[in-house]
Amino acid sequence: MAITFEKVNFSYGAGTTLARSILHDVTLQIATGQVTAIVGQTGSGKSTLIQHINGLLKPTSGRIIIDDFQLTASTKEKILVQLRKNVGIVFQFPENQLFANTVLEDVMYAPLNFGATKAEAKLAAEQALKRVGVSSELWYRSPFELSGGQMRRVAMAGALSSNPNVVIMDEPAAGLDPKGQAELLNLVQELKALGKTVVFISHQMDHVIAVADQVIVMQNGHVVAQESPKKLFNRDLSWFETMKLDLPKAGQLAEKLRKNGVFLSRRPLTLIELADLINKEVDHE
Amino acid sequence: MKHSIKRKNYDKIRVMNQAIKINNLKYNYDSEQTLFHDFNLEIESGQWVALVGHNGSGKSTLAKLILGLIESESGEISVFGEKLSIDTVHHVREQIGMVFQNPDNQFVGATVADDVAFGLENKQLPSSDMPQVIDEALTIVGMQDFKDREPHMLSGGQKQRVALASVLALQPKIIILDEATAMLDPDGRATIMKTLQNLKLKFGSELTLITITHDMDEAILADRVVVINDGQLILDGEPSDVFSQYDILRQNGLELPFVVELEAQLKPQPDGYLNERELIQWLSHLKK
Numbered sequence: 156m157a158i159t160f161e162k163v164n165f166s167y168g169a170g171t172t173l174a175r176s177i178l179h180d181v182t183l184q185i186a187t188g189q190v191t192a193i194v195g196q197t198g199s200g201k202s203t204l205i206q207h208i209n210g211l212l213k214p215t216s217g218r219i220i221i222d223d224f225q226l227t228a229s230t231k232e233k234i235l236v237q238l239r240k241n242v243g244i245v246f247q248f249p250e251n252q253l254f255a256n257t258v259l260e261d262v263m264y265a266p267l268n269f270g271a272t273k274a275e276a277k278l279a280a281e282q283a284l285k286r287v288g289v290s291s292e293l294w295y296r297s298p299f300e301l302s303g304g305q306m307r308r309v310a311m312a313g314a315l316s317s318n319p320n321v322v323i324m325d326e327p328a329a330g331l332d333p334k335g336q337a338e339l340l341n342l343v344q345e346l347k348a349l350g351k352t353v354v355f356i357s358h359q360m361d362h363v364i365a366v367a368d369q370v371i372v373m374q375n376g377h378v379v380a381q382e383s384p385k386k387l388f389n390r391d392l393s394w395f396e397t398m399k400l401d402l403p404k405a406g407q408l409a410e411k412l413r414k415n416g417v418f419l420s421r422r423p424l425t426l427i428e429l430a431d432l433i434n435k436e437v438d439h440e
Numbered sequence: 441m442k443h444s445i446k447r448k449n450y451d452k453i454r455v456m457n458q459a460i461k462i463n464n465l466k467y468n469y470d471s472e473q474t475l476f477h478d479f480n481l482e483i484e485s486g487q488w489v490a491l492v493g494h495n496g497s498g499k500s501t502l503a504k505l506i507l508g509l510i511e512s513e514s515g516e517i518s519v520f521g522e523k524l525s526i527d528t529v530h531h532v533r534e535q536i537g538m539v540f541q542n543p544d545n546q547f548v549g550a551t552v553a554d555d556v557a558f559g560l561e562n563k564q565l566p567s568s569d570m571p572q573v574i575d576e577a578l579t580i581v582g583m584q585d586f587k588d589r590e591p592h593m594l595s596g597g598q599k600q601r602v603a604l605a606s607v608l609a610l611q612p613k614i615i616i617l618d619e620a621t622a623m624l625d626p627d628g629r630a631t632i633m634k635t636l637q638n639l640k641l642k643f644g645s646e647l648t649l650i651t652i653t654h655d656m657d658e659a660i661l662a663d664r665v666v667v668i669n670d671g672q673l674i675l676d677g678e679p680s681d682v683f684s685q686y687d688i689l690r691q692n693g694l695e696l697p698f699v700v701e702l703e704a705q706l707k708p709q710p711d712g713y714l715n716e717r718e719l720i721q722w723l724s725h726l727k728k
Binding site for chain 1: 469494544597623693701705724727
């Protein structure tokens with residue numbers, strides 16, 4: 156499912172004296188089957204942006220086209236169900252989207268809601284829970300007894316259980332331990348291999364370089380860059396300072412080395428690249 | 441006789457220097473799952489301790505036990521020498537400020553300033569003193585310009601800074617941050633870590649900090665790193681000692697700091713663990 160934003164503006168409290176404008180003339184494209192990372196400072200409009208993809212928020216002006224579905228200010232609430240079936244979303248705080256008595260019931264909710272039978276929903280839920288690594292011992296426990304990392308996985312299974320073509324995740328790695336983060340990156344790659352379109356918000360540039368095909372950079376509600384991670388992370392250092400964005404850790408360390416007289420032939424973006432470049436440099440001497 | 445009095449005083453001072461003492465703690469999730477079994481930990485007053493472990497290792501449960509939010513099966517928890525019990529739990533909580541991972545669950549006020557005021561009202565601070573206390577607390581976390589905003593309209597990082605301000609306003613002796621920076625952007629995270637460092641400088645031994653995290657770049661800022669897994673104390677020491685135990689950290693589902701990973705890939709390799717600054721120095725000398 157290709158996603159296009161055309162001159163999308165969004166204000167909270169539009170038309171009132173309290174209106175606060177969040178998105179400004181956002182125009183962007185997300186290709187089908189690709190992994191897109193959305194980055195930018197806190198408050199830059201990233202979460203607001205992604206909530207438009209499944210119609211949780213509607214644009215104040217402009218339009219969003221998700222395959223053949225068009226979302227505008229006047230889109231009726233009733234027809235949004237078609238869109239939501241195709242777009243699964245995992246919010247920033249997964250606890251907020253859990254509600255059922257057991258983990259399994261929670262994950263079954265979406266398929267049931269979209270018309271599956273109980274048996275179909277159960278099968279879909281079990282598959283989704285296995286995919287995100289929630290062991291079957293936990294399926295009949297209350298989701299509220301779980302640890303933060305486990306809750307994240309259950310919320311993710313809930314978003315996957317209706318087999319959506321688009322999966323949206325708002326900072327899915329935040330709060331996960333290193334092992335959980337590695338598993339999450341694997342899950343993203345697995346979803347891509349299944350032909351799904353994945354959009355995720357991240358502050359971790361190492362995750363962006365690891366899995367994203369495309370990066371969208373937001374600042375103050377504007378899209379200020381939309382390109383491949385490789386191209387983005389080779390921009391001038393001053394640009395990153397202006398945007399208050401980090402380089403991947405390898406790039407950050409390379410910059411510190413440069414300031415101390417150790418010059419590498421190019422900017423490394425991963426640990427392996429950095430190690431290779433340092434080893435070559437030391438070898439030459 | 442004299443001697444024993446002296447001895448008694450000494451013990452009293454020593455106890456008073458202990459912010460938290462956990463003795464033979466036992467806690468079960470339910471009848472089948474034991475988490476803590478004979479767990480012991482002492483945290484000195486004024487120390488900054490990073491409590492690290494993977495998700496589900498028992499870090500947050502330990503914080504809840506210290507606050508008396510959940511009850512242990514057996515064992516003792518003392519806060520500044522006061523044993524935690526039904527009678528003392530309120531007094532113990534007055535001394536501990538807690539910032540949870542999810543800031544949404546800790547908001548009560550209609551505006552940011554109201555939210556900070558809530559705790560102060562409970563403490564019956566005269567309302568004439570409140571504006572100044574609120575302003576100071578919000579300034580420390582860089583949220584003073586947001587004081588008339590509605591908390592639910594803030595982004596995750598901004599909310600978390602307000603939550604910290606609410607705690608700071610109450611001037612607790614111990615602050616526990618339970619993965620409080622996990623949801624922040626790099627800038628927000630740096631602001632919080634800088635704020636904690638400033639607080640430590642400002643209050644010194646008056647403030648005990650416990651940061652629960654699995655981010656090793658955060659843990660390195662603490663005086664002491666305590667690694668727990670499945671309710672067991674795995675490692676306990678200064679950051680440099682703990683980070684040199686690569687295998688143990690990996691076995692316990694934790695990552696190594698970036699520089700340590702890098703050092704393993706280098707040819708030639710430095711002798712032993714170097715922190716980032718030392719590694720950069722070492723490499724620049726190697727070039728000369």
